[in-house]
Amino acid sequence: MNMLLTNGFSVLKMPRDFRPMTDDEFFYYCQENPDHKFERAADGTIIVMGQTGGETGKRNSELIIDLGIWNRSTKLGFVFDSSTGFILPNGAVRSPDAAWVAAERWNALSSDERKKFPPLCPEFLVELMSESDVLRMAEDKMREYIDNGCRLAWLIDPKTETVRIYRSDGSVQVIQGFDNTLLGEDILPGFAFTLSLLR
Structure with missing residues (x-):
């Protein structure tokens, strides 16, 4: 197994005859390598994620704190940090920096599914870009x-x-400047995040 560094992250290159890992195999592979953070692309490629620097970690905390406080008051779902891997319907395993899942979807999972990488895509998530x-x-x-x-x-x-x-309608809105406040819209009713906290 070779490791190739590209664009600030590593991609593990497998032999041609290598069989992609099942969801369970990938979960246990991650548990056996706790010093590394992995994601898996839909085609089975394993991506080694870099560790978070201080500034990025501080910003992630601001997001998680505000999302968690809102969720505690509404009790509408559950908040997850960047350590959580989610198995998306296309087979990829991704770990957004912050994520939220509605209570009814989380409660519909089995105990085993909750303990491993939950087989669902969060309704809401945040990716916070780092320098690399x-x-x-x-x-x-x-x-x-x-x-x-x-x-x-x-x-x-x-x-x-x-x-x-x-x-979800496919639209992308670009907002310039951290003097703005982001809203949770109808997905997270009443949630607001002040971007200036990330400066």
Whole structure:
């Protein structure tokens, strides 16, 4: 098994005759390698994600705190951090920086499904770009989320203070400047996030 570093992350290249891992095999592979964070593309390619730097970690915390406070008051669902892998309908396993799943969808999962990578796409999620992220690849990932059932997704780039809002109807709205406030719309009723917290 070889490792190839491209655009700030590593892709594990498997031998030609390598059989892609099942969902369970991939889950246990991740548990056996706790010092690394992995995602899996729909074609079975395993992607090694870089560790979060201090600034990105601080920003992620601001998002999780506000989303968690809103969720505790509404009790509409459950909030997940960037350590959680979700098995999307296309077979990819992705770990957004922040995610929210409605209570009825989470409660419909079996106990085993909850303990491993939940087989669903969150209704709402956030990807917070770091210095090494490539915009084109981040946009592709956001479209993948929407294509797999996400209803509202925010792609936030602190470097340029730009937010791209992806909606289930396929539209993408670009907001420039961290003097704005993002709303949860009808997906997260009453939720608002002040972008200036990410400066």
